[in-house]
Amino acid sequence: MSQLDQRHPQESRDQRIIDMIRQDGQLSDYNKVELARLLIRYQNFPGARQIQTELQGLLTQYQLTEAELFAQTRAIHATGQIYRRSKGGDEPQDWS
Helix, strand or coil: CCCCCCCCHHHHHHHHHHHHHHHCCCCCCHHHHHHHHHHHHHHHCCECHHHHHHHHHHHHCCCCHHHHHHHHHHHHHCCCCCCEEHHHEEECCCCC
């Protein structure tokens, strides 16, 4: 790690999400939106090189470009269902 590189405060948590996507072996709608969210989070971030490399590796593994992934996830988000609670709640998660 370069002296100028920073450690992202969510890096450990995000690594677990990347590991989960990799272990699933498929790119479900949920995994797609999580991958896209992490790509956006780490875009132009000065550090977390390992995570950035792994995110690009997942795109390659699933034969997607960022543009293709983002187009797919926009369609997924348009349904408004991806982050809704599954136990009967219609309330979206609080991201504040």
